[in-house]
Amino acid sequence: MTDLHELCKFHIRPVDGRYLTELRYFLRNGIPSTYTEEEAYNYINGIEEEAESTTTPLHIICRKYPEDASEEEARVINEMAGMLFEYGAGWCLVDAEGNTPGCVLVKRGLKHTGLYEQIVDAGVRAELLLRKVECNVEFVEQDNGDAQVEEQEAQPHVESVETETKAERATDPADSQEAYLSAKLRYEKGALVTEEQNDGVMMDWETDLMKRGCDTIFKGAYVDGKLDDEVAVLNIGFGMGIIDSFIAEKQPTKHYICEAHPDVLAKMKKDGWYDRPNVVVLEGTWKEQLDKLLSQGNVFFNGVYYDTFSEHYEDMLDLFDVLVGLLKPHGVFSFFNGLGADREVVYDVYKNLVSMDLSNYGLSCSFENVDMSNSRVNDASEEGTDGSVWDNIKRPYWMCPVYYHPEVKFVEF
Ligand SMILES: C[S@@+](CC[C@H](N)C(=O)[O-])C[C@H]1O[C@@H](n2cnc3c(N)ncnc32)[C@H](O)[C@@H]1O
Structure with missing residues (x-):
């Protein structure tokens, strides 16, 4: 792995200003804030295919966030996350287990941290930005190969669909009103479902x-x-x-x-x-x-x-x-x-x-x-x-x- 990824593992405690200096150095010198462990592995091993998962530095920070972090350490880690977001880190990229950085914190019982709050704020900002971009640009269909959860979350009773194409979605009753309104429904014990797909x-x-x-x-x-x-x-x-x-x-x-x-x-x-x-x-x-x-x-x-x-x-x-x-x-x-x-x-x-x-x-x-x-x-x-x-x-x-x-x-x- 790279020095950037190692830095995010907090091998040396306390986590203090040195971490900020080093992180700033890496980012200013062109290492992308979204540089993944998978990309680093592929590079080192001469693998050309694009990896399916995206374990970013922010994922690593969330995995390694010390449960016993002092107030000062928490402040430094938050500042590191802030810096990563400033340089374009994603809040909804997923690692090999399908976790976003926020999901990692949830699973570790660390929802109460300022870091989690920062990730949620970044999510809100990204959604607002996405909305503006979608209003102003006609074609934003862009497949950059990054694995990420669907940012444009579907509404009540529909969950995020990860990598479906637009065409599939147009015919999916759980995603398209037109498809839903012409799909057959079935009332069964305790549920109303679509006849063919069994969507709840x-x-x-x-x-x-x-x-x-x-x-x-x-x-x-x-x-x-x-x-x-x-x-x-x-x-x-x-x-x-x-x-x-x-x-x-x-x-x-x-x-x-x-x-x-x-x-x-x-x-x-x-x-x-x-x-x-x-x-x-x-x-x-x-x-x-x-x-x-x-x-x-x-x-x-x-x-x-x-x-x-x-x-x-x-x-x-x-x-x-x-x-x-x-x-x-x-x-x-x-x-x-x-x-x-x-x-x-x-x-x-x-x-x-x-x-x-x-x-x-x-x-x-x-x-x-x-x-x-x-x-x-x-x-x-x-x-x-x-x-x-x-x-x-x-x-x-x-x-x-x-x-x-x-x-x-x-x-x-
Ligand atoms: C989740 S169910 C509602 C359940 C309801 N709250 C209950 O207590 O049983 C959703 C309902 O909304 C209807 N529906 C879907 N799109 C609609 C729309 N655009 N306008 C009106 N009804 C719609 C569906 O046909 C379905 O009956």
């Missing part, structure tokens, strides 16, 4: 989270502690009707349900949702339906819940545009927070990002931490079954020990 569209391990979602949006039913004369709520995405059943129990004046998939709409019809006197079913995508409601100008909600499938973070940003026009001033918005939830560090990046994005709309977002360590979702083997809730499901979309349950309202309320 909705699963009943989320029941408790749906209950929380319902309770949260009903906080908007009260103005100064008094129940509003008319309580109107909107749920976007019916799925298994779990949250809609909780909403129905609270007997709102009007209960709007927006649903786009024909198989789900058929199930709603069969189960009598269309016949309920206070229920209004908006058939179609929320983008079509909510624009109509906005132009109508006479429907405003105490609570809105959002939980769709095969949408992306940028769709959610589009939702915020209409949400601010449809929410009553004291109204509350919540959503199934599966943003990047197949990787803890990405989940943390999105937690920060969504708060920042909402603040641009005058909305504040707070999160309640829900411990999921005892949830069925994290059980390797579910009681009464041979396996976990993910058996037969193509891609697990939840891998985190804590759920960040969001509550969103206008800043002044």
Whole structure:
């Protein structure tokens, strides 16, 4: 390995200013901050193929971060990471075990460190930059061979897809709305899945989270502690009707349900949702339906819940545009927070990002931490079954020990 990689192993303690001097020297003299152990190995051994994994200096720092680091050592290590980021280090490159530097810290129980925070901040900055680049440049399809987790995290109920091509993604029901809306669905015990691919569209391990979602949006039913004369709520995405059943129990004046998939709409019809006197079913995508409601100008909600499938973070940003026009001033918005939830560090990046994005709309977002360590979702083997809730499901979309349950309202309320 190289001197740069060796430096990041902290052989000599304490970790002090000498580390900063040496690291600065390497970087200023042209050693890339993303120079990987694999590249070094291949170079030394005359191997020409490009390595599949990318163990960067930042990975090594995370692997070797001393558990007993003093305050001063922690400060120096943070400064080293800062320097690496300044010189272009990646927050989401993956090593041979599929870990990003942040994942390494999570696995070592070092999430509380300033280093982890710095990596999350770098992730937020990278996402914001990526968004700007994607807006300004038509073609950013660039395969530089680096292994990295998908930066443009897919939205609720879709996890990151590592190296699929754009063409594959266009036909993947878990990734493309067009493909999803024309895919056949199947209701099975405790889940709604796509018929062919077995993507989990909705699963009943989320029941408790749906209950929380319902309770949260009903906080908007009260103005100064008094129940509003008319309580109107909107749920976007019916799925298994779990949250809609909780909403129905609270007997709102009007209960709007927006649903786009024909198989789900058929199930709603069969189960009598269309016949309920206070229920209004908006058939179609929320983008079509909510624009109509906005132009109508006479429907405003105490609570809105959002939980769709095969949408992306940028769709959610589009939702915020209409949400601010449809929410009553004291109204509350919540959503199934599966943003990047197949990787803890990405989940943390999105937690920060969504708060920042909402603040641009005058909305504040707070999160309640829900411990999921005892949830069925994290059980390797579910009681009464041979396996976990993910058996037969193509891609697990939840891998985190804590759920960040969001509550969103206008800043002044
Ligand atoms: C995860 S499920 C919702 C589960 C629901 N929260 C529950 O408690 O059962 C997602 C639902 O959103 C619907 N959906 C997907 N895209 C949509 C869109 N653009 N507009 C409206 N509904 C959509 C799907 O057909 C599916 O029924």
